[in-house]
Amino acid sequence: MPVTPIKSESQYKDAISDQGLTAIQFVAPWEESCKAITPKFKAYAENPRWKDFKFYRVDICDQQDVAMTSGVEMAPTFHFYKNGAKVKEFVGSSYPALERTMGAVLAGH
Template identity: 25%
Template sequence: MSVTEYYDHGQYAKNLNFNHLINGMATALDDGTGVIQVYSKADLDSYIADNELVVVMYGARWCLKCVVGLLAYVSHTSRSIYAALTFLKVDVTDSPPLADQAGLYGIPSWHFYRSGKKISEMWGHDPSTLKRKLSELAAFQDSAEYGVI
């Protein structure tokens, strides 16, 4: 049975052992990664308003592509070129209203903010596009120019 069959259109895994493994990986990524878990609209709005450059990842613990995407996301948080970025994540299972507010097309999804305004978004697991978007957002830190990435 393929991984795609386990997570067809975001449905929960049928194999509990596999689901347990994915949940364990996601839990291990929760501490000390530089990524801030957000649970409420007020907290999300506050982080976006109070930080110049923000990236929000929307995903779920039961979603294999989200966990793999989170691994790629976390790998960028310690890089000095991204030091100006604030990395947030929202688990759509824990915080459904935040997922509804974001108007997601699917998960994983990333939204990119500068000075409180969303300037770009992407969805799906594509590490090269994520890296490019993070680099483009980080380049704004010394620029007065606003744009869409």
């Protein structure tokens, strides 16, 4: 499944209210740590291990209102939702830590 770019606040609200698991990456495209982890997030989206997630990306420069609404203060930030409720947040560009966070969300922790 590809990573879907969020292009509006209404699209963001629809994405976070979806049933099931949702992973949202908030990025500043010019920031080096965002550039480093974005290909890994894309690889997760294409990996069958993470098939239960819907993957989205928000460019916080283009979608400042979405970033403010969601409380994002740094990039990269990842928010995880289950059935419309935020269940986890991860800030940073550590692949192993992001993968552990996703595994915890998948396991219901």
